[in-house]
Amino acid sequence: MTTPSFHPLTIRECRRETADTVSIAFDVPADLADRFRFIQGQYLTLKTRIGDEEVRRSYSICSGVDEGELRVAVKKVDGGLFSTHANQSLAPGAVLDVMTPMGRFHTPIDPEAARTYVAFAAGSGITPVLSIVKTVLAQEPKSRFVLVYGNRTVSSIIFREELEDLKNRYMGRLVIHHVLSREPEEAGLLRGRIGAELVRALCDGPLTAEDIDAAFLCGPQPMVEEVRDALAACGTPAANIHVELFGTTTAARPAAKKAAADTPTDAATIAILQDGKRKEFTLPYDGESILDAAHRHGADLPYSCKSGVCCTCRAKVREGKVEMAENYSLEPWEVEAGYVLTCQSRPLTERVVIDFDAA
Ligand code: FES
Structure with a gap:
């Protein structure tokens, strides 16, 4: 990598x-x-x-x-x-x-596939979804896409004209439902907010939840969680639901928290592997995050939000154990495989080796 x-x-x-x-x-x-x-x-x-x-x-x-x-x-x-x-x-x-570009909010394209894609986006959550919609419709000619896009008013719909153009270009393969919380209901627009009720109405009507091959959810945490749970309850397999938190989230930078280390020492030895090089330093168990400590010791590690949301600081634990304060972006399989968000991680063992070169 x-x-x-x-x-x-x-x-x-x-x-x-x-x-x-x-x-x-x-x-x-x-x-x-x-x-x-x-x-x-x-x-x-x-x-x-x-x-x-x-x-x-x-x-x-x-x-x-x-x-x-x-x-x-x-x-x-x-x-x-x-x-x-x-x-x-x-x-x-x-x-x-x-x-350079990062992120795993996508599924592989297969030009032969005839898939059903669904996306639920709110506000600026449309941004990655627009990229996905355009790419899927261009590269998978037999697939179809249903987009549910929530905003306050018509004037706050980002990419409104571009979405209309796409709808016309991919007539029959792209359906867009605009959901507006502060506009009266009229033709082509739904009034309200994106939530479980809307998911159930969609899945009782034009869509069958079990047939959704990929659902992309992007927006604030409460909306994303509600839609995810509603889709799962309707029968969409959990593996087909992909989530990206966006806009306002309840994620806040956590206060330093004493990790539940059970060791005789006050500080752990941390080794950072990056670009084939190794940097070592000590870090008290109840101190700052591994990412912050590494920066203080001169490492130049990737990060952005420092809140457990963006995943930019992802790395793999090669040795030892850490505790993450928050995780809004790693998938369960990644945690299982030893990946952590270093902005949220504090050591639990005397020795921890963190690999930023791991694929
Ligand atoms: S920097 Fe965003 S999750 Fe760590």
């Missing part, structure tokens, strides 16, 4: 999508084209300095893989340092440090 790395990329275009959302397309130099080749549903971590502060944020790619461009969408959030900067100040020609 190639280690994720930052590269300076120049902004080619900033396009206003809604009053509070801008999409940003980057120029990718030919020598970096391979490093920035992405899979539908992946995200980029952007890094810049705003004032005296280094700011990192992850944003999903909204381009389809065949479109020949690298574009993310940034929705302004209240008090959001980077999202405000992006919406108000970024312009073509500006340079940002951009990490």
